[in-house]
Amino acid sequence: MFKITANPAFTHPVTVLVPQDEGHVEQTFKARFKVLPDGEAEGFDVASKDGLKDFLRAVWVGLEDVVDDAGQQLSWSTDLREQMLGLPYVRLALLRTYMAALTKAKSGN
Structure with a gap:
């Protein structure tokens, strides 16, 4: 049975390839x-930096498991969202995760 939801939303893990000396480290x-x-x-041009940021502002509504340099848990806020959207590798990881969640084919199809 398929259920129609008035305001569909979902939470998924986002894997970010964070650049570091001579490579990357995976963080989630x-x-x-x-x-x-x-x-x-x-209405969004996700091929441009500003268009992608605007798109992510429209679809990204929360987060968990983000800490600061001291290891202190950070809570969702507009300032934190903007700080993270200022990092190209975070933007790409968010877009990749969102699109994969919407287009994921059932295994074996």
């Missing part, structure tokens, strides 16, 4: 996304 956090209807999503 959980992101909460809301699903944008096609009509709203089509």
Whole structure:
């Protein structure tokens, strides 16, 4: 049975490849996304930096498992969102996670 949800949303782990000397390190956090209807999503140019940031501001609505340099847990806020959106590797990881969640094919198909 398929259930229609008025405001679909989901939480998925986001894997970020953080650049470091001579490579990358994988770090993860959980992101909460809301699903944008096609009509709203089509208005964003995710190929541009500003368009991608605007798109992510519209779909990314929460997070978990993010800490500061001292290891202190950080809570969702507009300032934290903007700080993270200022990092290209975070933006790409968020977009990749959101799109994979929407387009994931059932295993074996």
